[in-house]
Each structure stands twice: as C-alpha cells, then as structure tokens.
Amino acid sequence: MTVRRHDPDRRNRIIDACLDLIAEVGVAGVSHRKVAALADVPLGSMTYHFAGMDELLREAFGRFSRSVSDGFEQRMSEATDVASARAAVVEIVTRDVFGTQRDLVLTHELYTLAAREPAFRELTNAWMARSRAALERHFDPVTARMLDALIEGLTIHRALDTEAPAGAAITEAVHRITASPPTWSAERQMIGNPS
Amino acid sequence: MTVRRHDPDRRNRIIDACLDLIAEVGVAGVSHRKVAALADVPLGSMTYHFAGMDELLREAFGRFSRSVSDGFEQRMSEATDVASARAAVVEIVTRDVFGTQRDLVLTHELYTLAAREPAFRELTNAWMARSRAALERHFDPVTARMLDALIEGLTIHRALDTEAPAGAAITEAVHRITASPPTWSAERQMIGNPS
DNA sequence: CACCTCAGCGTACGGTCGTACACAACGCCC
DNA sequence: GGGCGTTGTGTACGACCGTACGCTGAGGTG
Known part of the structure; x- marks a missing residue:
C-alpha cells in the first residue's frame, strides 16, 4: 500500500x-x-x-512520538531495581525526555489533535502503551497506569507553570504513587510500635 | 481601559x-x-x-476556564472532611467538571495555546491557582500541588484513552497521593503485628 | 542517435481568510 | 421638523491558503 x-x-x-x-x-x-x-x-x-497536510502532520508527529517514547523506554530499561526506576521517572519528568520547551509544546499540540481526531489518537495510544509497558518492567500494571497519569500531569505543570514543582516535590509524588513510602516510614514505625 | x-x-x-x-x-x-x-x-x-480573533479567543477561554474552576471550587467546598474531599476529587475527575468530551477538548486547546502564548498562560495560571487553593482547604500545599498534577494527568488519560482507568484505580491513585492509605492498612497491620 | 519514463518543480486557480471602512438605522436633543 | 452622535452592518480588498497539473530534464534502453 x-x-x-x-x-x-x-x-x-x-x-x-x-x-x-x-x-x-x-x-x-x-x-x-x-x-x-x-x-x-x-x-x-x-x-x-x-499526499496532503494531514499525511505530513501524521508522519511528523509519528516521528516525534516515537522518538520521545524511545527515550522513555531506554531510560526506564536502564533502571536495575525499583529505587532506580523511581529515580529514572523523576529524571524523565524533570529533564530528559520532556526537557525542552519545544518537546512540551509539541506534546500539547499532538494531544490536542488526538483529542479530536482518531487518526492521531492511534499515535498517542501507541505512545501511552509503550510508556506503560516500560513502567511495568518495574511496577505492577495498576501502579504503572497511575504513574503514567502522574507523569503526564507533572509534565503539563512544568509546561505551563513557571514555578512548577521542584525536584523534591516530584520525587515525593512518585514515591507516594509507587507506594513505597520512605517519607512516612516514620509513621509506620509509630503505628508498628506505639510507644 | x-x-x-x-x-x-x-x-x-x-x-x-x-x-x-x-x-x-x-x-x-x-x-x-x-x-x-x-x-x-x-x-x-x-x-x-x-478587536480581533485574539480578543475573542481570550474572552472565550476566559469564560470557559472560569466556569470550570467555579465548578471545581464549589464541589471542593462542599466537602466536609478529608474523606469526602477525596471523594470529591474522584468525582471531579470521573464525571463532573470534565465530564463531557467537549470540556476535555476545550481544555486541551487552551493548554496548547497557553504552552506557546503568555497571554493564555495567565488564564491557565489563574485556573491552576484556584484549583490548588480549593484543594488546600483539605490538604497541605505540597499534597495539593501533587494532587492537582495527578488530576491533570488522569484527565488527559480520560480524554485520549478509550479504556481509561476505571473509578477504582482513580480512587486508589488519589488515596496514594493524599497519603492516607486505606489500601495498605493491611500492610500496616502486618508491620505493626508481625505474626 | 531517438525515444521513453518518471522524479521533481513552477505556476496558477479557486477559495477562505481577517479586517477596514462607507454607510444605514436609530434615538435624542434643539 | 432638522441635526447629530451612537450602534450596528454589508461589502470589498489584499493576503494567504491547498493543491492540481503541465512542464523540465536527467537517465535508461534500443
């Protein structure tokens, strides 16, 4: 064809x-x-x-989404355990994959197109599927899905908000979602050993 | 003026x-x-x-974003405690404020504009500020911020993914972010009382 | 050489766009 | 009545758009 x-x-x-x-x-x-x-x-x-503007746009966004999710996948595959996987996620959000304003803008443009036109939704669906698959190397499917959503949201905040949440807050959020909470281990202790 | x-x-x-x-x-x-x-x-x-297309768009999106964040604020103000606040958040994501595909599409269009043009970023910043303020009625600022990002991300997934995470998963995610984990209270028990 | 094929380009057509601006219609004061 | 500011409209202009299509010219084949 x-x-x-x-x-x-x-x-x-x-x-x-x-x-x-x-x-x-x-x-x-x-x-x-x-x-x-x-x-x-x-x-x-x-x-x-x-053949027309549509074909050009589809190819352009196809290349873009593939390159972004390649980066995502590679970064996640380098993680060796859950802790480094969490660190990788934080890095992805804060720097690597969505590091440039250019990528953020392109992502929004693609999402906007996808929200209305099914042809572009195939691209975003494939992208999201790959992201989830990469996350599932280290997290269970439900957690992977929630984590994916969180990444999306943090990305948006970074794109729109000049004083977006800093690294520490992002780390905290990732830890909470992945439900291995170093932050409230103290709380656990208290519950475990009520003095 | x-x-x-x-x-x-x-x-x-x-x-x-x-x-x-x-x-x-x-x-x-x-x-x-x-x-x-x-x-x-x-x-x-x-x-x-x-005066021109720009003015029309700015007024249109101004009305839209105000109406959405009005709904958000009202829904959150009805919550009486943390538990009902969480439930309100889940409802907001799954049904109320972003219930229609129309609203989802408009939101994306606005974000896309805001990602590139500062004039529209003022709108989204005000919107996000109101959302955070509403959330801070029930959660600490850092949690409110993370929760806001999560809501954003879940919303996108709902807009793009036909088989978006169901209510249960969303509830779970909200619970994890708000760090009051009924889900792993069993785990706590185990930690507390290792048999 | 003649001939053919076809990648690649220049151009022009039909259409939509934003907006400026002359003008109509209306109400109000004298 | 006449004069006049304000509100609102119809139209036309210049710019830009996508794309169809005829043409060029390089290379292959005899």
Whole structure:
C-alpha cells in the first residue's frame, strides 16, 4: 500500500522543518509554503512527497512520538531495581525526555489533535502503551497506569507553570504513587510500635 | 481601559458560539465567518464587538476556564472532611467538571495555546491557582500541588484513552497521593503485628 | 542517435481568510 | 421638523491558503 517515495533525505528535511514550525507557531500556523521555506525546498515538493497536510502532520508527529517514547523506554530499561526506576521517572519528568520547551509544546499540540481526531489518537495510544509497558518492567500494571497519569500531569505543570514543582516535590509524588513510602516510614514505625 | 460595549446578549452569543466551534473544529479551524454563522450574527459584528480573533479567543477561554474552576471550587467546598474531599476529587475527575468530551477538548486547546502564548498562560495560571487553593482547604500545599498534577494527568488519560482507568484505580491513585492509605492498612497491620 | 519514463518543480486557480471602512438605522436633543 | 452622535452592518480588498497539473530534464534502453 505504501507508495514508493524517493529522495528520503529531502523527505526527512521536510518532516523536521514541519516539527520545528509546529513548535514555533502551532499546528494552526503551519502551511505548505512555510514548511517548504523552512526546509528550503520548492513548494511543489510538498504535494509530491506528501499526499496532503494531514499525511505530513501524521508522519511528523509519528516521528516525534516515537522518538520521545524511545527515550522513555531506554531510560526506564536502564533502571536495575525499583529505587532506580523511581529515580529514572523523576529524571524523565524533570529533564530528559520532556526537557525542552519545544518537546512540551509539541506534546500539547499532538494531544490536542488526538483529542479530536482518531487518526492521531492511534499515535498517542501507541505512545501511552509503550510508556506503560516500560513502567511495568518495574511496577505492577495498576501502579504503572497511575504513574503514567502522574507523569503526564507533572509534565503539563512544568509546561505551563513557571514555578512548577521542584525536584523534591516530584520525587515525593512518585514515591507516594509507587507506594513505597520512605517519607512516612516514620509513621509506620509509630503505628508498628506505639510507644 | 475597557471599552464600553453594547448589546451584551449578542456578545455572549458570539462567545458561546466560538466555544462550541472550538470544541468541534479546534482553534485552528475557527474563523470570524464560521463563528458569525454559528452565532447567527452578521460578519461585521465580529470586528465590531471584538478587536480581533485574539480578543475573542481570550474572552472565550476566559469564560470557559472560569466556569470550570467555579465548578471545581464549589464541589471542593462542599466537602466536609478529608474523606469526602477525596471523594470529591474522584468525582471531579470521573464525571463532573470534565465530564463531557467537549470540556476535555476545550481544555486541551487552551493548554496548547497557553504552552506557546503568555497571554493564555495567565488564564491557565489563574485556573491552576484556584484549583490548588480549593484543594488546600483539605490538604497541605505540597499534597495539593501533587494532587492537582495527578488530576491533570488522569484527565488527559480520560480524554485520549478509550479504556481509561476505571473509578477504582482513580480512587486508589488519589488515596496514594493524599497519603492516607486505606489500601495498605493491611500492610500496616502486618508491620505493626508481625505474626 | 531517438525515444521513453518518471522524479521533481513552477505556476496558477479557486477559495477562505481577517479586517477596514462607507454607510444605514436609530434615538435624542434643539 | 432638522441635526447629530451612537450602534450596528454589508461589502470589498489584499493576503494567504491547498493543491492540481503541465512542464523540465536527467537517465535508461534500443
């Protein structure tokens, strides 16, 4: 079904330019002409390499989501035990995968599209499935799911709030969700040994 | 500074139509002409009542975010103790405030705008501040913040994932974040009374 | 050489867009 | 009545849009 396409370099340049443009002006502001200008290709190449705007957007966000979840997966697979897995999650939220404003903006744009159009929801579903699978290497499925939601939420806060929760608060939240609470071990002690 | 405007009915109709349209086709698909048609007002009224598209969007999302956080605040203020506050949070996520796909879509659209344009970030910041304040009626500030992030994340999952976490999982997550864990009271017992 | 194929491009068409602005309709004061 | 500010509308202009489509020119084949 996939049509044979040519000059993958040019194609890739277009996709990269498209992502850069989305990050800058949003999906709404993207046009064939602007992408072509940014990628330094003639306008005619747009319709030649992509059947239409939709196809271009789908490929661009496909590449983006794959690259983000690759990073996520790799980072999680490096963890050797639950403690390092928690640390990895904290790092992911605070720095690595969603480190740049660019990635945050792109993520929001994709989510917005996905909220309305099923074609893009396939991308986000695949992304979320991979995230959960990566988390399930170290946590039970229910916890993985909750953790995934928490990561999502913390990410949003980081994107929108200039004074987003600092590392310590994020660590605390991750510990609470993963239900291995060093923070209230004292409380346990008290309950265990009521003086 | 605010210019005196006339016929608030018409103005309101335009704003409502604008929100409906955003929910249906996204901010990208909104145009003066479409809003005018949906609101059943002449095209000329658009520029008469609003200085431009930006002003219209800002007012529309302002109304939306205020109405959502009103609902949130009221629901939280009805809670009498921590237990009912938790229940209120669960209800908010699963049904009330973000109950409709419309609200979810609008929320995403707003976040996307806010991620790129500071003018809209003011709206989301005010919204988040109100949410946190409402939560702080029942939880300490740090917990309120984490809970807010969790709510955000769960909301996204509900918007994008057709088989989003069910009520039980959400309840569990809220309990874990608010760190009063009925679920592992058994565990506590075990720790307390190792048989 | 002639001929053909096809990747790739330039251009132009039909349409939608935001918005400026001339103008109508109305109420109010003299 | 006439004059006039205010409220609201219809229209037209220039810009930008997606994309269809005819063309170019390089390379393969005889």
